[in-house]
Amino acid sequence: MPTKIHPALIGFTALVFIFLVGPLVIVLGSALSDTTYLTFPPQGLSLRWFENIFAIDAFRRTILTSLQVAVISTFVALLIGIPASYAMSRYRIQLPGWLSTLFVLPVLVPELVLGFSLLKNLAFQFNAPIFLSLIIGHTILILPYVIRVISASLASFDFSIEEAAISLGSPPLKTFFTVLLPNVRSGVIAAFILAFITSVNDVSISIFLTGPGISTLPIQLLAHMEQFFDPTVASVSVLLMVLTVAVMAIVERTLGLTFLAK
Amino acid sequence: MTKPLSIRNITAHYGQTKVLEDLSLDIAEGELVSLLGASGCGKTTTLRLVAGFLQPTSGSITLGGKDLTKLPAHQRDIGLVFQNYALFPHLSVADNVGFGLKQRGVSGEAKTKRVGAMLERVGLAHLADRLPGALSGGQKQRVALARALVIEPPLLMFDEPLSNLDAKLRVDMRVEIRQLQRANGTTSVYVTHDQEEAFSISDRVAIMHAGKIMQLDTPENLYQRPANAFVARFVGFENLVPMKVVARDGAQITAEAAGGVKLTLSLEHFGAIPDNFVLACRADGLAVTDNMAAEGIPTTLGLRTYLGRAYQYQSETAAGMLVANGLLSKPLEPGSSAKLVPVPDQCTILAVE
Incomplete structure (x- = not known):
């Protein structure tokens, strides 16, 4: 028997959908506009604002920097986050309760404050290179997300499965890779995507840490907007969205498949 | 292997x-x-x-x-x-x-x-x-x-x-x-x-x-x-009654529990019995009878529950609260007097700890 859906529910769903997708449509529309100013609906269709991104040297360089920073800091965060989440789930009883809170504390600190203090300490005090400061800053920013997401997927993992593998002769470290990781695969992928997106889109921390010669895409975008109000802003946004979706797809494919192949 | x-x-x-x-x-x-x-x-x-x-x-x-x-x-x-x-x-x-x-x-x-x-x-x-x-x-x-x-x-x-x-x-x-x-x-x-x-x-x-x-x-x-x-x-001996041997007579002993209750036990069944011991009986090991002439522990019957194979009585005795099973064919009323007769097969002797 088909369930009857209340018309109001359909209407409400549609509203939420428009609310979520609407801005994206406007951005995409504006990016395709042939005008020299931001407008929606687009007047005339043109890809010249996309060409413009690559024509401007600063955009080309910052796209590359953003990708490098995002990939490296995401891997560093996973490298720290996976073992940390594992330890906190596996030894939950033995470890103090505040430890898991400690790992998510950076979320509670306003990003601007975090960015400023990193600038003061890393850049001024230790004279750290800009690129390294960016990696450190982004790793701190995304680590809480990585730990939260992976901890959540570990929460449903039954550690007696790990003991079963060990009792069958699999050494603990090997068990971690062959038994535990495949079972939290979806959590790792989710953490990767979330961390990557957060890093690529970050403004508040990067704005303090970027400097002469090295900038990230959102910061370059901000700088560009201060001078021009052309649809390049929209086309860069579209590019960011495409990039994000592409990374999600790649991660899902590669990470997903290699984990499946044990 | x-x-x-x-x-x-x-x-x-x-x-x-x-x-x-x-x-x-x-x-x-x-x-x-x-x-x-x-x-x-x-x-x-x-x-x-x-x-x-x-x-x-x-x-x-x-x-x-x-x-x-x-x-x-x-x-x-x-x-x-x-x-x-x-x-x-x-x-x-x-x-x-x-x-x-x-x-x-x-x-x-x-x-x-x-x-x-x-x-x-x-x-x-x-x-x-x-x-x-x-x-x-x-x-x-x-x-x-x-x-x-x-x-x-x-x-x-x-x-x-x-x-x-x-x-x-x-x-x-x-x-x-x-x-x-x-x-x-x-x-x-x-x-x-x-x-x-x-x-x-x-x-x-x-x-x-x-x-x-x-x-x-x-x-x-x-x-x-x-x-x-x-x-x-753990294995279901609900009744543990501390006793003391007062007389030994060949293959039998007479022992006394708190409240002066005396019982005769056969050495043939229980083996050696020390002077002080605990008589452990399952609920089935204490038969409930209203024949007051029988040798057993005098009791006033309390709550009666139905087990399907027997009636179980919470029985107040001078040796404490005991649990005993009585015949289905002869339900006794709570509050009435009865005797609890040990059934050797369902009882055993424990040393005093």
Whole structure:
């Protein structure tokens, strides 16, 4: 028997959908506009604002920097986050309760404050290179997300499965890779995507840490907007969205498949 | 292949809490011994110590003469069956069973063959390609059993393997486990809190309490001749009456309980009786009669409950509150006077502790 859906529910769903997708449509529309100013609906269709991104040297360089920073800091965060989440789930009883809170504390600190203090300490005090400061800053920013997401997927993992593998002769470290990781695969992928997106889109921390010669895409975008109000802003946004979706797809494919192949 | 297990003077702590105290246990080759007790008695701790997941504070564990105490868990070569099955969710039934073989370098044809034969034995050959998520509880436990047996371990250990199954399946599975264990002749440790389960499948049962083995014996001996008050209560001797011998007369003795109740007991049935002892009787071991001329413990009957095979009475006596069963054909009213007559077959003698 088909369930009857209340018309109001359909209407409400549609509203939420428009609310979520609407801005994206406007951005995409504006990016395709042939005008020299931001407008929606687009007047005339043109890809010249996309060409413009690559024509401007600063955009080309910052796209590359953003990708490098995002990939490296995401891997560093996973490298720290996976073992940390594992330890906190596996030894939950033995470890103090505040430890898991400690790992998510950076979320509670306003990003601007975090960015400023990193600038003061890393850049001024230790004279750290800009690129390294960016990696450190982004790793701190995304680590809480990585730990939260992976901890959540570990929460449903039954550690007696790990003991079963060990009792069958699999050494603990090997068990971690062959038994535990495949079972939290979806959590790792989710953490990767979330961390990557957060890093690529970050403004508040990067704005303090970027400097002469090295900038990230959102910061370059901000700088560009201060001078021009052309649809390049929209086309860069579209590019960011495409990039994000592409990374999600790649991660899902590669990470997903290699984990499946044990 | 199978080997005897010897646990010597094991003491274990969780942090500051002592969970096992100077525990020793010898299990002969091919024998199945159950560790039976309430939660927190140390039975699972004992199993985890032997498996290598916990380290004892002192003492040693040897399997067939080989010292396991310091050996890492993955080198101990012990087959484990867990309460919640602990199957690998991402591997098929066949790969689950083959996991231990793979660690032992068995692969290809040889592995497929042994996995197939094992699945055949537990009746799951047709499910080899399924993932564990698609199996019922009973099937999962069969896979877990197959996975532990296929590596032909010198020792098998079961951690409450049936407690997640429903009552009917539990009985079927324990018969199956016993048959497989007998067929392979594998030395086994079986942890459970279910007395019927332990008694039905074990060669010997260790009844545990507060980190100690209270008694290790055959199910028959435990059931009929408990060594102490704890075990007596555990196996259903509800009534423990302290008594003192007042007269010995050849094959009989006369003993007196609190309140001056006198009973005559036959040495032929109970064996030697010390001067001070505890008479332990099941509810069935105290027959309720309204014949006040009978030799027994005088009582005023209290609450009467219906058990199906008998009526049970909460009976107030000079020796304390006792539980006794009376005939269905002759229900007695609460509040009336009666005598509780010990039935020797359902009673035993305990030393005073």
